[in-house]
Amino acid sequence: MRRVGILVGREQTFPESIIKSINEKGEGKVVAEMVTVGGIRLDEPKRYDIIIDRISHEVPYYRAMLKRMALEGTYIINNPFWWSADDKFFNYSLAAKIGVAIPKTVLLPQHAYIKDITSESLRNLEFPIDWEGIVDYIGFPAFLKPHDGGGWKNVSKINSLEELWSEYNQSGTLCMTLQEGIEYDQFVRCYCVGQEKVLIMPYDPSKPYLSGMQYVTIENYLTPELHKRVEQDVITICKALGYDLNTVEFAIKDGIPYAIDFMNPAPDAELASVGEYNHNWIVENMTDFILKKLEGEIEIPEYRWTAMLNPPAKTAAKVTSKSAKPATLKAKSPVRSKANKIKPPKAAK
Incomplete structure (x- = not known):
């Protein structure tokens, strides 16, 4: 029996719908359910083949738990290592490099810092900030928003330098971006x-x-x-x-x-918010995607440590071979070489 776990926050209709859909289409071969966790042991066994994550971006315990489950081979939607490494400013920069149109954007130093940060900690920062140069580049209207956030939280539309200063001065320890406002059609x-x-x-x-x-x-x-x-x-x-x-x-x-x-890896899918057609579309397509994943062996994203935990069959055979004279030394060499050739995971962006 393959198992799918749903990790959720306050939403109601999407978790209920996706669980029902997977259980019906899984025809007794797949069971979907809400994840229940408490204290997670270091040697926690694998519980689920796939987990759909809807809330770990706001609950650090869940994020740490999902990374532990990924280590056991659970496929997480979305990958907690990649997601943790991303921020919106990096994503803007990456998208621009791969040919997607992006509004002009500037990353701003924080307005405030935790108490242990002093002026000596910030000797690399330009002061004062060249606000006029930034505004000349971005123009108005513009949007001031966190470099790593969502749900339209702490987003302000800016129409003047005075408004920018006022909103920036209230941003606290948030790291903000200023982005060109596209007067869209x-x-x-x-x-x-x-x-x-x-x-x-x-x-x-x-x-x-x-x-x-x-x-x-x-x-x-x-x-x-x-x-x-x-x-x-x-x-x-x-x-x-x-x-x-x-x-x-x-x-x-x-x-x-x-x-x-x-950067919305846990997007809104609630019936009352997105409407019946959109809700049904996301439930149906997520169900099909998950069931297709479960048809065979799930390909787990490649991390640096996978070569050490699951060495290729050829390498494993060398490790257990008794014919090679210095067996231990010969086994280590190909394992290390293979690991060095693995491309860095996306979490290392």
């Missing part, structure tokens, strides 16, 4: 599952977040050419970041889709 939010299935949803970011009013239904909202470009940009981004589930937002101006937010 169209706006879309896109689900992506398995780095290949894409649903493009017309979206109104001016409506209250999670209000159920943001997702709108408009037939033929994008031209076929623009639809194809957006779809391709979504897949390109998610493949680069290694996310099996994500949402990507585009502000479209003069036919150019600018990717403005695409």
